[in-house]
Amino acid sequence: MEKVNVIAVDLGASSGRVISGQFDGKQIKLKEQYRFSNHPVEINDRLNWDYLKIFQEVKRGLALTMRDLGHLDSLSVDTWGVDYGLLTKEGEVLFAPHCYRDSRTAPYEAEFAERLPAKQLFRMTGNAPDRINTNLQVFADLQRAPFLKRTVDQLLMMPSLIEYFFSGIKQNEFTIASTTGLLDVRTKNWNTKVLNRLEIPAEWFADVVIGGADLGPIRQAISEEIKVSAEMRVISGVGHDTAAALMALPLNEAERKQTAFISCGTWSIVGLQNDQPIISEAAFEMGLTNEGCFDGSNRVLKNITGLWVIQELQKEWAYTGAEISFAKMQDEAAKAYSINSFIDLADVRFAEPGQMEEKIVAFLKETHQTLPKNRGQLIRVVLESLAFSYRQVIEKLEKLTGTTLQKVHMFGGGIQNQLLVQLTADFTQRKVVTGPVEASVLGNVVAQLKVFGKITDPVKLDVLANTVDVQDFNPTEIPGLEQKYAQFMRILAANNTEGK
Structure with missing residues (x-):
């Protein structure tokens, strides 16, 4: 078969990487194409992610990978959990996404627990309460800035946010959404009872994608800027790095x-x-x-x-x-x-x-x-x-x-x-x-190949056996x-x- 080149954008809490996965039908060969630092930035006692830098660095990594491999079939993003970006109706990021280590949630923990006692939250969402969880972060944002209800159109988790920059499609992939403490543990969709209890607008949340999805081609302006094919696809694969890693075992x-x-x-x-x-x-x-x-x-x-x-x-x-x-x-x-x-x-x-x-x-x-x-x-x-x-x-x-x-x-x-x-x-x-050491990256690649139909479950174990030391x-x-x-x-x- 013709070799397939898929790109795993692997974002961590200290670095980001653009890694190619080349699949020949039997084995996946990974190659780190580009690495950049990714540290939260402290401004006015708030800790934020530099999402513009991340976007620019990923584009640079794609351009370098294109020069190396000649053609790129797709990209997908995996990150840590719980953090998110807020979009306006015009599709613009309202402010730099906060880092989970930001302290703004502390003053609101008691009120949050009053509205949603820990045991009840666990039964409804399957998630243990935690000061870093998305549910408390969003609740704190709304308590600090009630105007957000009027100005926010969509909440996208970090991998989905970066994929949106490249595709223009808004969605939230299941594995990353499952870290929010806002999903219904039974239906695997957004939990309207939890959202209502916390007074978080349900309309902020795009559909949950399970099992991956092809979001369409990369935006034309980006393909022209970094000289990649306009046919390159953006894949909603496996957004959470731990879930991605499990795909590689x-x-x-x-x-x-x-x-x-x-x-x-x-x-x-x-x-x-x-x-x-x-x-x-x-x-x-x-x-x-x-x-x-x-x-x-x-x-x-x-x-x-x-x-x-x-x-x-x-x-x-x-x-x-x-x-x-x-x-x-x-x-x-x-x-x-x-x-x-x-x-x-x-x-x-x-x-x-x-x-x-x-x-x-x-x-x-x-x-x-x-x-x-x-x-x-x-x-x-x-x-x-x-x-x-x-x-x-x-x-x-x-x-x-x-x-x-x-x-x-x-x-x-x-x-x-x-x-x-x-x-x-x-x-x-x-x-x-x-x-593998690069479990999240390999799982990201495997998920994309599954969305493409290049790997099925019976074949996956053979491919991993040929790939993983x-x-x-x-x-x-x-x-x-x-x-x-x-x-x-x-x-x-x-x-x-x-x-x-």
């Missing part, structure tokens, strides 16, 4: 139901793919949430502050002149002995930027634990806490579903930290399979492991976040 149906997944990056997302949302009392008490998959099925999961803590430490040490690579940080932690001290990654302080080393030490003092004597021990405290956090969620998922999760599949950039991967195998006492990590016996885990759980209980 070489698992059959039986394996899928017995495998926990861990998306390992700035955030860690630990979960299980299943057919239907789980909205039981037990799921709520466990602090789990439900989000969608490309085909309309479900993933029940827990978001954990992940390698963000390590990234913050690296940045903090660089400011003091002690620059250190992630590889060096891993090496120092591997050489350090465990001091059996742990932090609670559900504590909000560890999700906030700044003074990370100081906050870790303060937490250890508050909980009367041994303090690290060097940088390696400090890093190891974080990694061991993260690995035990994974175990905690996996055990919750097993208890909730009655399923024995025999294996853990880790993917994303964090799997390059092989110490964390081995700790995960050791602390969960399960085999861990890693790969995986690595196995077997657990080793750790003396006193259960005592270590009991200590970790005591720290969580003392900090009152065990069930969160």
Whole structure:
């Protein structure tokens, strides 16, 4: 068959990339064509995404890719969850989309909870309440600026917003919409009862797309500007990066139901793919949430502050002149002995930027634990806490579903930290399979090929087997492991976040 060239625009909370996926009928070859920084910008105490820069950088990446490959068949966008842009009736962005770390929601959390108590919200949407969720963000926007009801025409989630810039078509893809806390958990469409309770106009929300859609050709002005074919298509594929990553795992149906997944990056997302949302009392008490998959099925999961803590430490040490690579940080932690001290990654302080080393030490003092004597021990405290956090969620998922999760599949950039991967195998006492690093990108490409009809489900596993390199990590016996885990759980209980 003639080679198909599809473009995955993969936007993260620190960088954006334009990556080509070339499919020859048997294998997908990925190539990073362009990378750019993507950091929120703070202006007047507000944290916003520079959407104009993102748009310009993606166009530049497409132009460079066109020069390299000669023809491009389609593009699709995947991003982090919960953030959005607001459009006027003229189709213009009203203001720069806020970043989920923006603090504007804080004054409105109590009123939001009064209107929609946490347990009720969970039953209606399948989403656990969270200060970063779209529902609270939009509610806060309307409380701060009631005029928005008169001026806003559409709300588009970030991947759909970028796809709109290229296609002119307004829609919201299911996997990204499922992160909003505004969908009906049963119908998979916008939940009018929730919208009415929060006084959010239902007409703001475009149709939900499940299973992907061809939005049409790229806008003519853009095709002429960057010299790509006017026939290049814009695809609504799989908008949420974690859902995209799950499309890239070489698992059959039986394996899928017995495998926990861990998306390992700035955030860690630990979960299980299943057919239907789980909205039981037990799921709520466990602090789990439900989000969608490309085909309309479900993933029940827990978001954990992940390698963000390590990234913050690296940045903090660089400011003091002690620059250190992630590889060096891993090496120092591997050489350090465990001091059996742990932090609670559900504590909000560890999700906030700044003074990370100081906050870790303060937490250890508050909980009367041994303090690290060097940088390696400090890093190891974080990694061991993260690995035990994974175990905690996996055990919750097993208890909730009655399923024995025999294996853990880790993917994303964090799997390059092989110490964390081995700790995960050791602390969960399960085999861990890693790969691909570029899971979200590969899943984005696979979704586009499915929309084109180039890949069907029976063929997908063969294609992934030919494309994905995986690595196995077997657990080793750790003396006193259960005592270590009991200590970790005591720290969580003392900090009152065990069930969160």
